Amino acid sequence: MPPKHSENSDKISYYDFSREVLLGQNLEDKFLSVSIDWTDYKPFELPKLPGRQGKINFSSDRMKFPKAQNLDKNDKKAMALHSFANHELLAIEMMAAALLLYPHQTEEDLRFKRGILSALKDEQKHLSLYIGRLNELGYGFGDFPLNDFFWRQMEKLKTPAQYTAMMSLTFEAANLDFAQYYATIFREFGDHTTASILDTVLEDEITHVAFGAHWMKKWRQDKSLWEYYMSSLPWPLTPARSRGIGFDPSLHEKAMNDSDFIESLKNYDDDFKITKRSL
Numbered sequence: 001m002p003p004k005h006s007e008n009s010d011k012i013s014y015y016d017f018s019r020e021v022l023l024g025q026n027l028e029d030k031f032l033s034v035s036i037d038w039t040d041y042k043p044f045e046l047p048k049l050p051g052r053q054g055k056i057n058f059s060s061d062r063m064k065f066p067k068a069q070n071l072d073k074n075d076k077k078a079m080a081l082h083s084f085a086n087h088e089l090l091a092i093e094m095m096a097a098a099l100l101l102y103p104h105q106t107e108e109d110l111r112f113k114r115g116i117l118s119a120l121k122d123e124q125k126h127l128s129l130y131i132g133r134l135n136e137l138g139y140g141f142g143d144f145p146l147n148d149f150f151w152r153q154m155e156k157l158k159t160p161a162q163y164t165a166m167m168s169l170t171f172e173a174a175n176l177d178f179a180q181y182y183a184t185i186f187r188e189f190g191d192h193t194t195a196s197i198l199d200t201v202l203e204d205e206i207t208h209v210a211f212g213a214h215w216m217k218k219w220r221q222d223k224s225l226w227e228y229y230m231s232s233l234p235w236p237l238t239p240a241r242s243r244g245i246g247f248d249p250s251l252h253e254k255a256m257n258d259s260d261f262i263e264s265l266k267n268y269d270d271d272f273k274i275t276k277r278s279l
């Protein structure tokens with residue numbers, strides 16, 4: 001779907017832009033693309049759900065993600081692409097929410113928000129690529145159930161550090177592995193078109209994780225990046241969620257540029273505490 005441009009070419013306020021992306025009901029609202037005027041911060045109350053209507057509404061039905069060995073079949077391929085697209089749309093909406101929620105009083109706050117806006121634009125591109133591929137396969141976005149799992153974490157993200165810990169260093173970090181893993185699968189099946197979309201997503205997600213790492217390093221004070229990350233990640237998420245299928249530490253290192261952090265991520269064991277506690 002081509003980006004939606006506002007009728008007049010003037011800038012619109014960050015507030016109106018983010019509100020339309022977050023609360024707009026239709027897919028074209030999510031693709032809004034305009035120049036932003038960084039007007040003064042205006043408080044905003046997080047809605048229960050992003051605006052969604054019709055085909056893009058949330059569903060309580062669950063879709064089972066297809067097995068890798070079946071991804072040469074068109075219907076399974078469409079299901080996988082649909083699931084990736086769902087994550088992109090949620091990322092767009094959560095980034096719009098982040099622009100609305102966190103105050104910007106200083107030039108540094110604004111730099112942080114400009115980074116979020118730039119990631120949001122990449123997510124729009126990713127969503128568009130996935131939907132385009134779905135269409136080529138004879139499917140449409142909304143043909144399978146759309147869940148709100150990521151969105152439900154949003155209300156826990158009271159500070160930029162919590163947002164960054166969850167969005168960049170956990171969900172987007174895991175996406176590095178997933179994108180690489182599925183690009184390889186599709187390439188093995190000879191689907192170079194889908195594989196190259198995943199390559200593009202991977203390249204962009206490395207910059208999104210790097211963005212998060214950059215700010216977490218700025219804010220951590222005397223803590224190590226790992227300690228700061230652990231203290232910022234809202235319960236019940238754990239660092240295990242930032243490792244995707246085919247966890248590749250070198251990819252994470254490329255994005256994070258912090259080898260101690262990567263060592264801790266490699267060694268992190270979810271069961272460890274539980275096992276310890278039961279002793």
Ligand SMILES: [Fe+2]
Nearest residue numbers: 088122123126
């Ligand atoms: Fe993305």
Ligand SMILES: [Fe+2]
Nearest residue numbers: 119172205208
């Ligand atoms: Fe991203």
